[in-house]
Amino acid sequence: MSNFYHMPVLPKPDAKKVTINVDGADVEVPEGTNLVEALKTIGIDTPHFCYHQDLPVSGNCRQCMVETDGPRGMGLAIACYTPVRAGMKVATDRSSDKVKQARQAVMEFQLANHPLDCPICDKAGECSLQDNYMAAGRHESRMREDIGKLYKGSPEFRHEDAKGQERGGKHVDLGPTVILDQERCILCDRCVRFMRSVAGEEQLYINQRGDHAFLSTFPGMELKHDYDLNVTDICPVGALTGKHFRFRQRVWNLSKTETIDPFDSLGANITVEHNDGQAWRIMPRRNPEVNKSWISNRTRLEYQKLSKDRLTAGSFQKAEVPLAQAVARAGELVRGARKVAVVASGTLTLEDNAALQALVAGLDKKAELFSGSWAKVGSPDGIAQSGDPVGNRLGLKLLGISENLDELVARAKEFDVLLVAGHDLWALDAQKAKALEAIPERIVLSPWHDATTAKATLSVGVRAWAEVRGTMVNCQGRIQMLNAAPILPSPDLEPVWQVVSSIGKLGWTSELDAYKAAQAGIPALAGINYRGIGSQGRLLEGVVA
């Protein structure tokens, strides 16, 4: 348990290579890493439960056994804690029966007291126990049923089932977000290590010992932390599940779209998982440079808003109008105005903001571009949030859009048309926003019915962040991709840049046109295309000192 300072050494792209012998063949692997990571670089997956790239090594599950050469000849060792040594010999289950038997044995031990819950277990389909069981082989059971299982559970949750078998704790309510099934727990202690080493608050612990050990909080205390839902991801079995997703979907039905969280300037890498045109959950996507494997509960629950209060049409003078009509009307208003104030936003992509910039440029002196946010900026929590709710703040700066929203408030009377996109100004600061009501025509592009659309004279529904393809620059100066998940509440909805293109008659047909416009304004983006950004983002040189 005190093994909480052995962080695994992960392979770096520029790491020195050493030669080791794996299953009789010499291969080159990064120096200094552990064998799990080293074998991964040459395409060999080592099954494991307790090992996690971003957590200290605990080495208790014993599933990742390989044979290595030591002073006493070839012997079993855990791959997650054996460092690569030049010239070492390694035998995996592909060449060693001993390894195969050891892994089968561990699998048998894991399942000896594990309930046969798979059909009702939310983890089924993405469960390490299932995967490793299928990989390990030996699928017949030697266990005598009349000896029974020893289900894990704290004394207060022990009960007898209809068979007369003593059972452990099922669906134990741990706190506001997480439910624990003590029987399913395989005591890998990943969650304990996460709460201690990453979250920094020890709220979970494995109590008692031997095969009656069980995971729990202090009796009567809750698991409550802004990052506590991460324990449901790292739980290799279905012991810890999130209340928000419990029983909603079977995971094998879900499709995945890789994107990022636009409501924090770190831009945590996430995957939106959807089925039947609806987003069901958000999972963290590993990016060692940005958010490691973690996302905050706020990010994780962001999907719930995607299907709530959506503005799927336009509205003009309090009456609903079809989108096309609303867009056309907006175009007339903007082009026919005396003076237009356009407000760009840091929660929109570079493409959207480039479109707004182009719109203002096209209107010549008639339009002025404003930006900024009244949202409160917090401080980084050191895990997966920078505390700044404006995701693309740096992108705006790169585009040369200054933060002068307060100036607009002061000069509101000069304008007769206001175009706001991606801002809920009235919700952030109704006091300041009140001045903007002096502008007679207020056009709002928003995915949601919100306080700002309520104040608009013309509102146009647009796609939300998870439904658009585009780019954002996070606070580290890393450009990252958003991808569109097929979860549109209405097929007619268009992204902001397209609506703006229609308003300003820019003639853009795809986000690439918009991106090219952004590229033209940002020298650091020269030569970087969407493919070059990749799933892990790309650090822009010289953007952040």
Add this chain to the structure above:
Amino acid sequence: MTTLTVTQNFGKGAKDIAVYRKLGGYSTIGQKLFDLSQFEMIDLVQRSGLRGRGGAGFPTGMKWSFVPRGGKPVYLVVNADEGEPGTFKDHVLMQEDPHRLIEGMILCGWALGVRTAYIYVRGEFLPAIETLNAAIKQAYEAGFLGENIQGSGYSLDIYVHRGAGAYICGEETALINSLEGFKGQPRLKPPFPAVSGAWASPTCVNNVETLMALPWIFENGAEAYAAMGTPKSTGTKVFSVSGDVKRPGVYEVPLGTPLMELLESDKYCQGVVGKLKGVIPGGSSSPVLTVEEAAKATMDYEALAALKTMLGSGAVVVFNETRSVVGMLASLTRFYAHESCGQCTPCREGTGYADRILKTVVAGKGRDGDLENMLSLADNFSYTTICPLASADAGPIQNFIGKYRAEFDAVVARNPEHADERVTPAFRPGAFW
């Protein structure tokens, strides 16, 4: 007359420092010691050939030589968490001669540059802890502990740390975890405690008996100690003999003494009660010896290793023909299942499962194949875990069943349906379905 190096003060009331000093105690803490460098002190122990008396038998001097000097503070932790079934020598040693332990600790402390030392005593030994604390208090008052010991400029504090009932804390890294205020679960190695142990500092973990041998070695010289015992197992060893012998107790004999001499000699156990059936020579985790093997066994590390067993902590458990080995094994598997720390999967689930199988067998519900399953489980959980507890369970399972198979088969045969084909109870989904 056997030279006694550790137990010579038994029965003389050496708990009291006045008596202990009259018997020659604390004579080593003087100029002779203060003139020695740490290097020479370690060299002395290395030359004596003293090996750890806690179970593994690792050369003490070599262990000390791994401890880096001059960096972080070095800790000395005395392993008095004597929990191995059959072992009770440290318990008696601490009770009878606590000052010798303190003297040994000062010598070791000098050699390693220890400022603070802890004696980790298992929780059940409260009387021994009280004895130790009283002795430590006396030693402080006499100036053998505390700051500037006897004007040498060397300071040493000794504290007793009471354990709370976990056999696994006898494993040195688990003991360190327990000392640090964690659950007593063994740590991954490397780093070994000698390099990074308690509070990530170099830590030397030594058994009570090992340290108590130091004053004699220092006084009489390494060569005199090495002259006793066998060339590879030097010196004397304290054996705790229990079970079916006429006079169970703690006996110090030179290593290499024949087992039967220990059991039969009038000086020691005075013979076996009833007809000998077997002997566990080194604590519960060492493989059992049958009568024939016991007859030729000599008590040293190498001879017992040749018999595929081990000297361990020197706990000799003797049992006669009237005792059921099935019951004995059942009590051992229950013990290991109870004491598994729950960290590594094979040990956590395996020891418990083996125990449940054997319980079923003892209850008369054994089936053909159960013993094979147990052997296979034992094979699967030995040497696949962080610490050797699972292997310590596998040893007795494999040896008891291997050497007394007929007896186990007879117990299985008590179930009239033992040979029936396994019946799977009718499919009845669990209540949660």
Add this chain to the structure above:
Amino acid sequence: MARIVPRTEMTLVEKAYIPEIARGLKVTMGHFLKGFFKPESIPVKHYPEVEPFVPRDYRSRHRLMKRPDGEPRCVACFMCATACPANCMTIEATSSDDDRIEKKPSKFEIDQLVCVFCGLCVEACPVDAIRMDTKKMAFAADKRETFKVGLEDLMDWDPKDYPESDIQSQKAPGGTLNAQARKEWGLQ
């Protein structure tokens, strides 16, 4: 790859058609005359007045099995929906009120117009909760929506319609084994 199968040439008699027509009429007339003069020799099923014999393993309309307390046995594991080749099942899950049971369906819908009656759902079920042994094989309705049967419809069956040997059915409310099963389940 397509394979060309040469057609057999028709004989002259076949080409003339008349003899072939006569041969066909012979069969027709034979049945006509048989029915006219000896009607009892022709087997007739008086459907729907008389229920046809349906074997027990005939894959007919689905039913959901019940626990002794009348709750569905279904644990909403989605195995049937996953196995279904026609994608005709819609299931929504919720947590059960019974503390010993974790999961239950809040919605269980089968679109019988889409169903291909392959029986894979029955095979897939890990808890014997769905069966296709109702022997109901004729479906008629005036609206498409009516063919979508839900939880209530699927559970609307009577143990009396099933043989005594069908233990699972008899444990449901109204069955001969219900009292015993309720006791086992601690439902006194």
Add this chain to the structure above:
Amino acid sequence: MGHCHKHVDQPKAEEILPKLEVPSVLSRVEELIRRYPVPRSALLQVLWLAQETLGWLPQEAIKWAAAKCSVSPVHAYGVSTFYTMYKKEPTGRFFLQICQNVSCHVLGAEDIIAHAERTLGISSHGGTTSDDLFTLLRVECLGACGNGPVMQVNDDFATDVVDGKLAMPAGVALTAERFDKIVAWCRDRAKSLSKEPKRDATGGIFESKGHPGAKGAVSQAQGFYAPVPPALGVAAVRTDDGKVKLTWRAAPETTTLHIEKKTGSDFAVAASISGKEKEWLDDAAEGTEYRIVTETAQGRGKASNVAKAPAAKGA
């Protein structure tokens, strides 16, 4: 008592804190924390202290101990459940623990346990008599196998009653009669003494100066104290090419080795080499005397033994 699954009514914090937050306990806690470099390490001892004060360990007491040792409550809870000697439920006045492990088992512990269950009418898995006098528990090895079967009454080993006191004379095992004797002794004591006197759970305390640097400690860190290590086992041999090879063992902290050669009646430094060197070669006649003086950061050590160059080979 770790594995007894009983529902226990937990006292509230305000019921137990007045008993724990008293100067006698707090000063002990301070002393215990002072013994370790970090407060966390005193956790086991502070839990002992709480158990001794209250008779058992309610959850609020665990929380209290956690706060004292600056660990999270759940950490302290996990630790307290890991170790079996912390009582998570109240026991009777005399807590009888009978060893059931191999040595005692061989000598008939099961019979004694059965006898105890019969006479007291309680289960040996933590049963308590209705008068709250006895709690009986079968435990694993108690570390007194020479007296097996063996029993502990509260914190004392007891296989017999000698001179009106519980005792464990050498070689005296627990038998059914002796068990009855002990039980009778306990009952007598319960009549004459209203309460068991408190034992010091950590074995008595002395006012220690503490671990250097620990909270509240006044002791000084250890400076350099021992003499500089000399080189040991200096030996001289002839190599095949007729040279004298000096070998020695030196401590790893040695920085410099001064090799001294005897010229006339005095030794003079012949060479000063790095402390990492393992050997040194010289041309010298038979009988030349060498010794080595080591040097570390602390200064020079004493001279080593004297080695004489042997005769040349074939000479």
